[in-house]
Amino acid sequence: MRILYVIVKYLTVVGTFSKAFFEHLSCRIYEVIIEDGRYLPPTEMCGHVEHEIIKKRPVCFGVCFFPFMFSLIIGLVFLSAGSMNVYFLGEFFVKDTHIPNFLNYVFLWLGISFLTNLFPSLEDAIALKELIYNKETNIFVKIIAAPIFAVLYCGAYLEHYGVTLLTSIAFSLALPSIYSALFTALHLV
Amino acid sequence: MDENKEKNNANEGLSDEELRLKEEMEELARTFQEELDKAKAEEEKLAAEKQEELDILIQEIEEEKVDEDPENIPEDQLCECCGEKRRGTKDNPDSPYCASCEKGLRHYPFDFLNIILVLIFIGLSLFACTNFAGRIKTYARVAEADKLARNAKRQSAYGAYQSAVQSLKDSSINAEMVYSRQLQNAFAIGSLEDVPSFNTQFNAWELKLPHLRKAYNIFKTYDGMTAARTIGYGYVYEYEDIDDMSKFPYDDIMKKLDAMINAPVDRATIKAQVEEGLQADNTPYGIQADVYDTSMVNFLRMYISAMCEKDIETQKQYLEEIQKTNPEYTWIYSAMLGEIYIKQGKDVTELCNQIRAVDAEDSVADLLTVMQLRTQGKYDESIKLAQTWIDKNDTYIYEFYRQQALCYLSKEEYRQAYGAASSATELNNSKQSYDTLALCCLANKNQTGFDEIKKMYDRYELDFSADVIAYRDGKISLKEILTQGDFDV
Numbered sequence: 001m002r003i004l005y006v007i008v009k010y011l012t013v014v015g016t017f018s019k020a021f022f023e024h025l026s027c028r029i030y031e032v033i034i035e036d037g038r039y040l041p042p043t044e045m046c047g048h049v050e051h052e053i054i055k056k057r058p059v060c061f062g063v064c065f066f067p068f069m070f071s072l073i074i075g076l077v078f079l080s081a082g083s084m085n086v087y088f089l090g091e092f093f094v095k096d097t098h099i100p101n102f103l104n105y106v107f108l109w110l111g112i113s114f115l116t117n118l119f120p121s122l123e124d125a126i127a128l129k130e131l132i133y134n135k136e137t138n139i140f141v142k143i144i145a146a147p148i149f150a151v152l153y154c155g156a157y158l159e160h161y162g163v164t165l166l167t168s169i170a171f172s173l174a175l176p177s178i179y180s181a182l183f184t185a186l187h188l189v
Numbered sequence: 190m191d192e193n194k195e196k197n198n199a200n201e202g203l204s205d206e207e208l209r210l211k212e213e214m215e216e217l218a219r220t221f222q223e224e225l226d227k228a229k230a231e232e233e234k235l236a237a238e239k240q241e242e243l244d245i246l247i248q249e250i251e252e253e254k255v256d257e258d259p260e261n262i263p264e265d266q267l268c269e270c271c272g273e274k275r276r277g278t279k280d281n282p283d284s285p286y287c288a289s290c291e292k293g294l295r296h297y298p299f300d301f302l303n304i305i306l307v308l309i310f311i312g313l314s315l316f317a318c319t320n321f322a323g324r325i326k327t328y329a330r331v332a333e334a335d336k337l338a339r340n341a342k343r344q345s346a347y348g349a350y351q352s353a354v355q356s357l358k359d360s361s362i363n364a365e366m367v368y369s370r371q372l373q374n375a376f377a378i379g380s381l382e383d384v385p386s387f388n389t390q391f392n393a394w395e396l397k398l399p400h401l402r403k404a405y406n407i408f409k410t411y412d413g414m415t416a417a418r419t420i421g422y423g424y425v426y427e428y429e430d431i432d433d434m435s436k437f438p439y440d441d442i443m444k445k446l447d448a449m450i451n452a453p454v455d456r457a458t459i460k461a462q463v464e465e466g467l468q469a470d471n472t473p474y475g476i477q478a479d480v481y482d483t484s485m486v487n488f489l490r491m492y493i494s495a496m497c498e499k500d501i502e503t504q505k506q507y508l509e510e511i512q513k514t515n516p517e518y519t520w521i522y523s524a525m526l527g528e529i530y531i532k533q534g535k536d537v538t539e540l541c542n543q544i545r546a547v548d549a550e551d552s553v554a555d556l557l558t559v560m561q562l563r564t565q566g567k568y569d570e571s572i573k574l575a576q577t578w579i580d581k582n583d584t585y586i587y588e589f590y591r592q593q594a595l596c597y598l599s600k601e602e603y604r605q606a607y608g609a610a611s612s613a614t615e616l617n618n619s620k621q622s623y624d625t626l627a628l629c630c631l632a633n634k635n636q637t638g639f640d641e642i643k644k645m646y647d648r649y650e651l652d653f654s655a656d657v658i659a660y661r662d663g664k665i666s667l668k669e670i671l672t673q674g675d676f677d678v
Contacts, residue, residue, distance in 0.1 A: 014310065021307050024297065033286070034297035049297075074314045081317040084328055089357070090366025090400070098392065101363075107317050110310070180332040188329035 079111025379520025
């Protein structure tokens with residue numbers, strides 16, 4: 001399973017690298033001790049930075065959530081351009097030439113890369129679960145955090161088994177239909 | 190008192206203006222002195238704080254220096270990071286790191302190259318964002334056309350695709366998937382003349398790949414249809430000089446057409462026709478069909494049987510064959526098959542639904558409904574439905590007028606019938622339209638109008654239909670014409 005995980009991480013190296021960078025940034029902001037600052041080791045920590053076990057709930061949430069959010073935003077931007085140009089329009093080649101439109105393919109790959117590497121490591125997700133869903137936590141916090149937590153927790157598991165590559169590819173295929181429905185609903189023409 | 194006195198003495202001999210100026214200068218000097226004192230005090234305070242911090246730091250370093258000798262520290266007590274100092278800090282004695290290492294790890298430094306790379310990705314994402322935003326209108330146009338095509342509004346989709354493709358051309362976007370969808374829509378409404386215009390839209394080698402497979406199949410079908418049409422009409426053209434259709438070798442030609450079913454295309458004949466200029470060589474990308482298109486062969490069979498005035502069942506058989514083989518080719522068979530069904534008094538609802546499923550905007554479905562309503566005696570409904578398409582100025586507007594004329598005749602509203610029939614003949618010169626007008630003239634007792642049509646028929650060596658002649662001779666009533674037999678003139 002680790003081999004599959006590492007292969008997926010290296011296939012989507014840009015997203016892996018950026019996710020680790022954003023995680024590093026979050027750890028620095030929250031002054032969390034980073035024990036191993038390598039972004040792309042061929043281990044289960046590929047795409048994550050190894051840090052101390054976080055004991056504060058807001059810090060743990062921040063370290064899990066902000067890298068997810070940054071990667072999601074950048075990934076959506078890349079995927080929107082790439083997916084619409086490649087799948088929806090079919091702009092495979094530069095006009096009147098036989099030169100492939102590499103930029104569109106790069107956008108698509110970057111989008112898939114970023115969206116494949118959205119979620120925190122499994123350890124962080126479990127730590128977050130323990131910090132949020134314990135006896136001491138206020139019920140309102142539990143309820144409010146539930147949707148985001150569910151996404152992060154399930155995503156962490158999917159990413160751990162390399163499934164997020166498939167989900168992001170599927171999402172890239174579905175995105176033109178989503179935009180198409182949105183544009184026609186908004187009557188942009 | 191003395192001070193005031195001195196002041197008064199010093200001020201003596203000064204004018205009011207000089208006095209005011211002096212006071213202002215003194216005020217300014219006082220304010221300046223106050224601000225200077227304040228700044229000095231703040232600086233002293235800051236210096237003291239700094240010194241304090243420095244003292245703490247020195248103290249910490251000195252504290253660390255106390256047990257500096259790593260040889261004196263047991264190995265399991267050494268800092269995990271530097272391995273030189275004792276682990277643990279004031280705040281966290283269980284920490285595996287010494288104070289200075291922990292401080293460093295909490296601010297783990299970024300590699301400069303990593304920062305540059307991430308900035309490049311962020312910059313690239315901004316570029317992607319502008320690319321996407323700049324194309325939103327184009328995406329929206331294409332999405333609108335797709336939606337119309339998806340909802341089977343083929344005619345509207347046809348226009349919408351043209352507008353979208355123009356927008357793509359203006360933006361120099363080579364959108365092969367959009368061209369493919371545009372081609373599919375054009376083919377679905379039977380706009381075969383558009384197919385060769387897609388000759389430059391794709392890369393030839395790409396057409397066999399799965400994403401453009403539909404376009405490839407259309408080109409192949411188009412070639413099969415064109416080939417069948419070329420060969421089939423070629424058989425008919427051989428006998429184009431025949432005036433008497435009884436001399437037309439119907440059976441021989443039908444045999445030849447039968448032999449075309451699933452037969453390989455006779456390329457040599459087609460090539461010869463192209464070289465003679467009888468046929469344009471417009472096969473897109475040179476994609477050639479292996480066999481003749483069966484539906485087109487069946488259409489030719491129907492066409493020749495109609496030309497030779499064979500019975501309606503024979504014609505129907507070929508049209509139903511097309512319907513069975515390619516139900517989506519409503520543009521080939523629906524109008525004629527529907528008309529035959531109406532003449533036979535058969536219900537066309539199912540056929541109309543089939544037409545609407547392919548193209549919800551195809552007026553043939555409503556034209557057949559108009560005919561059916563008329564034959565069912567629902568004249569007002571028929572007239573109303575026909576009027577909606579007349580108002581839209583549809584392609585079949587003349588036929589809707591003619592159907593209205595027949596409805597008015599059935600309702601014995603002869604003046605309106607004549608008006609509608611006149612409109613039909615103004616828009617279309619078919620014999621059926623003139624026969625209807627002649628019937629209306631007779632019903633209105635407009636002998637002059639009837640004679641004019643007769644003169645025209647004589648000029649073209651045509652005869653009125655049997656029903657019109659029978660009505661003129663008083664052998665049949667209007668009611669019998671419109672409610673019996675084929676329900677038409």
